[in-house]
Amino acid sequence: MQRGTQLGTGIGWRPEIADIVEAMPGIDWVEAVAENVCPGHLPDSLRRLRARGVTVVPHGVSLGLGGAERPDEHRLADLAARAEALGSPLVTEHIAFVRAGGERTASPLLEAGHLLPVPRTRDALDVLCENVRIAQDALPVPLAVENIAALFGWPGEEMTEGQFLYELVERTGVRLLIDVANLYTNYVNRGEDPGRALDEMPVEAIAYVHVAGGFERDGVWHDSHAHPVPRAVLDILADLASRVAPPGVLLERDENFPYDEKELEREVAKIRETVAAVTPAPVDRPSAPVSPAHGAPVEEAVRGRVALGQAALLSSLVAGTPVPEGFDRARLAVQSRALASKRADVVAKVAPELPAILGRDAYRTAFLAYAQERPMTGGYRRDALDFAEDMLLEQRVEDPFTRKRLTDWWLDRSGPKPLKGRPMARALRAARFALRRA
Numbered sequence: 001m002q003r004g005t006q007l008g009t010g011i012g013w014r015p016e017i018a019d020i021v022e023a024m025p026g027i028d029w030v031e032a033v034a035e036n037v038c039p040g041h042l043p044d045s046l047r048r049l050r051a052r053g054v055t056v057v058p059h060g061v062s063l064g065l066g067g068a069e070r071p072d073e074h075r076l077a078d079l080a081a082r083a084e085a086l087g088s089p090l091v092t093e094h095i096a097f098v099r100a101g102g103e104r105t106a107s108p109l110l111e112a113g114h115l116l117p118v119p120r121t122r123d124a125l126d127v128l129c130e131n132v133r134i135a136q137d138a139l140p141v142p143l144a145v146e147n148i149a150a151l152f153g154w155p156g157e158e159m160t161e162g163q164f165l166y167e168l169v170e171r172t173g174v175r176l177l178i179d180v181a182n183l184y185t186n187y188v189n190r191g192e193d194p195g196r197a198l199d200e201m202p203v204e205a206i207a208y209v210h211v212a213g214g215f216e217r218d219g220v221w222h223d224s225h226a227h228p229v230p231r232a233v234l235d236i237l238a239d240l241a242s243r244v245a246p247p248g249v250l251l252e253r254d255e256n257f258p259y260d261e262k263e264l265e266r267e268v269a270k271i272r273e274t275v276a277a278v279t280p281a282p283v284d285r286p287s288a289p290v291s292p293a294h295g296a297p298v299e300e301a302v303r304g305r306v307a308l309g310q311a312a313l314l315s316s317l318v319a320g321t322p323v324p325e326g327f328d329r330a331r332l333a334v335q336s337r338a339l340a341s342k343r344a345d346v347v348a349k350v351a352p353e354l355p356a357i358l359g360r361d362a363y364r365t366a367f368l369a370y371a372q373e374r375p376m377t378g379g380y381r382r383d384a385l386d387f388a389e390d391m392l393l394e395q396r397v398e399d400p401f402t403r404k405r406l407t408d409w410w411l412d413r414s415g416p417k418p419l420k421g422r423p424m425a426r427a428l429r430a431a432r433f434a435l436r437r438a
Helices: 015-023 044-051 073-086 122-138 161-172 180-190 194-200 231-243 262-276 300-318 329-350 353-358 360-373 380-393 400-413 423-437
Strands: 008-013 029-033 055-059 091-094 097-102 107-116 143-146 175-179 206-211 215-217 220-222 248-251
Touching: 008 015, 008 044, 008 055, 008 262, 015 044, 029 044, 029 248, 044 055, 055 073, 073 091, 073 122, 097 300, 107 300, 107 329, 122 143, 122 161, 122 300, 143 206, 161 175, 161 194, 175 180, 180 194, 180 206, 180 220, 180 231, 194 231, 206 231, 220 329, 231 262, 248 262, 300 329, 329 353, 329 360, 329 380, 353 360, 353 380, 353 400, 360 380, 380 400
Parallel strands: 008 029, 008 248, 029 055, 055 091, 091 143, 143 175, 175 206, 206 248
Antiparallel strands: 097 107, 215 220
């Protein structure tokens, strides 16, 4: 397999640390969350980095390549546009599903708001391979896909993670984004040996590597991207680097940014030193079975089976339906709470006015109660609007001043265009809302 672009050492670009990233020495490249970048209005920070010759890679989180449905054409077009706008040598996404249900299962379409693991079965692999091929055909640059962290496993899995990734690469030629923090997460949560995973996966197909921190609570490791990188994760990075020289290695940090900006520099330096301290040696690779259906269209019955399983699981996580047979109930309860918590956090970022209007603690308490009754069926912006509407329609806000501020916020944002400076349209929308409350 041909080696890809040599990226070097990088860090995840986030608006909150844009100035720090620009000033950080020795940064060869950055990765930006694709959905947070508008091709026609690139952040000035990314423009300056590109002008300096720093490579920018868009990292998608919403495509859902592991889902039962074929990739959405509009999402693929958006990802392609970001790659072109950033002049990127590749784009990346995840081996995960993020939504389930809909017409195929005759059930409501639900959004997870998070990356969920696909079962390592033949059916799921067939669907994933076809979805990856569709994405590859639609993108202007090579695609690399990332292994994800999981709090739980699927019953009846037929392959290990390494075997699953090996066959995925064999059948599609896709490149891999290996997250060593996720390998550690799966070791703690699922007892999966990172060394065995590296033994089995095609490390020569690696496009680059993610490194991140997390925390352990009640025997469960949470891949938070909000804590320093632990020694155990750096040890897995060293193991990987002893097998193959990774074209790129990147530090992920999404929140809880350190007050001491030098802390991130020190973390990047540790990553660089870890890779430099080992020399890769060739190792024997296990042969990977190639499916007889290689390249053939996936039967709709296969997609149907995957769809039913994913819909049942996601419904239990976000809508309180019974836990499907064979799953660890305790782990799914942890995952359900984590999904609701992340949903509250992201909505607060998308609509920071909500915690400002309601009060931070009151907002979180109200949103978590709302999330128990209302699964997410659209994006986070829609979720923020639906939450505010629910608070107003159900008269959950007692203080008149707070209620007026929330009403004004909702009225201004609930349509396709803001209503500031449009008094007639605002009055009509307010009248329709009043009728709904009646």
